[in-house]
Amino acid sequence: MPWTLRVPLLADEALSSWLAKAALRQGCDPLALTGAIWPGWRVWTRDIDRGIPDARLDPLVQVSGIPASDFEQAALRGVYEQISGHPLAENRSWPWLLALGTRNRVHHGGQQFCSLCLTQDITPYFRRAWRMAWHVGCPLHDVLLLDACPTCHAPIEPHRLVAEDKHIAQCARCKLDWRHVACTPISQDALRFQQLADEVLQRDHAVLGDKAISASEWFAVNAFLLGVIRRASRWPASELTFALQSLGISVTERLLPVTGLSFELLPVSERSAMLTTIQRMLDIGLDEMFEAFHRNEVMATALHDPRKSPPEVIRPMMVNGSPRQKTSRGDLQSGHQPKSERAVRAAWARLKRRMKTEMP
Template sequence: MVYSNERAKSNQAHLRRWPVNTVPYDDELLSSWLVRVSFDHFTAPLILTSYLWGNWRAWTFDLDRELSVARLNKLSVCSGISVSQLQRMSLRSTIEKISRTNLIQQSMWPWVVARHTRNLNTYRYQPFCPKCLKDDSEPYFRRTWRLSFVTVCTKHLCQLLDCCPHCKQSIEPHRLKTKTLTECRHCHQNISAEPSKRANGKLIKITNELINSIDEPNTGARDIFHQLEFWIAALRKLSISKSTTHKEIFSGLVDAKDRKLISSCRGVNFNFLTVESRSVILKYCNIANSDLLAQELSRLSSQGLSSSFMTSLLTIPPLTVLNFLGLTWPPESNTKRACPQSPIIIKKAPRPRPLVEKSWELLLRKHRLGKL
């Protein structure tokens, strides 16, 4: 039994091995395992983390991304599970294989479903497959469900859910007090009881290819996800363009029933979108090999898609796009000789684009503007 008064320094006991050994599943999220550990010890997840880490408000952070070595050491002492195994339960090892940027704890990570938290309340950060939870001998949440490019279950061929099918509230397992992960914290109904929507066949194929490319050697996972990032940006920019040429290209790429949904996601980062919105966008993304990508770019170029549009989508365009356009990176700049008579004017630097985009996303979510 873990008691609720562990936050007080005078009441803190020395950490020792827990009496119950809760073995994590191979593909289980760290947060899911912590919730199951708390249930096995007849306590709440918030009390368990207070016992481990004192006044640190663990559940206001995204524990699935990574934990510091000091906190992992404490968790390892109590659970008997090695630090390396605990690290494998986090998302860092997966994202490092597919991301081109350095992962900073305080910033948003690429390809991770964003965890928007206000106090202990979270918004749609935990997608799940109801059929998987129903079939489990002991329900748990998978790591792949937190990846933003995974919107379907490739086992049951159905679309994931990111809210309770009964009350439409967010799934918040860290706030549960009963010994089951399939209960909705808000309406207390079974989230695995309702049938889920059958997934699109093309989307299932795309998701399978993306997941398999992560761990297979010599697949160039970073290049594949770089191309996927390019297609997502292209579709989203075409959907809001006022150019007649761009509207015609967008109409040729996307079905009429999905155009309005894609255009309604303007201004919101892909990782903040709901499962439904992300699945619609991914359905039209081409992640084929470089040769087929070059052919598709050639076709779109003949329809009027300019090279400036292709290079404006990402800070660094994919290598296939650069080769198609005959460009190099970084681009060669034509430096002009400075005029000695010209006065030096110091201008205030603008805010970085990521900070502006993040502020805009938080503003939209705070006031619930637009369809996310």
């Protein structure tokens, strides 16, 4: 039976946002609503923003009155297969998509928001763009996005709200209204990268130096640069770090994520710092950057994991192997060594991340 109270799917609205909003509009919990639409299907144990399976669309269309094509257009799968350049498996993490870190219905992260956008909304809702890992700021308000409750530090989980909550712009744990929280200015370089990435997706191609490349190649190049940044930050006295510093690119330990997690699992502050550095690398240009690598005798293995092939557009620029011999692990001091301070901090940060979702 169709709902008496219709809930429109707004432009750029995430599917999870719409489902949670629709539930509160009907006067019930999101879990109760999805259980009524899809009995026996545990919707909230998956990343529903990626897309709703075709076999599950018909009952949703019947109750909502919204065409199936609208739900298909709101799904993120098409965007991310454009980024990857190939079909993506449902049960794997997707590059450049914030990972929810789902355990049952509990999320470790994966959602973010602009409090000023929520304030201006007639009915607050979460944007599809806020799930994209390169989105770290709001271009309308020039502020850093928030990816956790400022008060209790819980992840953003609108699907765990209850009927009495009325709107989705609040914390499911402490009930803080996010429309009244303070904002932090966004790095303009990070915002430039964000807008450039959006433009590349819209055009489905980019120009890198004097080469025209596809959107998927462009994102692959920037994933490669993320790896370069992390490697340079890990070894501050290396030739790679000296080469970057010679170009005016400051690579410090703060660019090395404390947790050691993948980019899609990092907090927004760490992603913003890394994208700021990547934008500066793009401003300098890959040709000039690789010339600096050659001058400083940076080994190819210092730039990327040799088990993975670098992007095709990068391969002609790759630095030849250095004649210097690498120190083998066998040459290192034997015996058990205490873990470094950074390793201990990384383990502690990962533990806190797991504990965050286990709190009542």
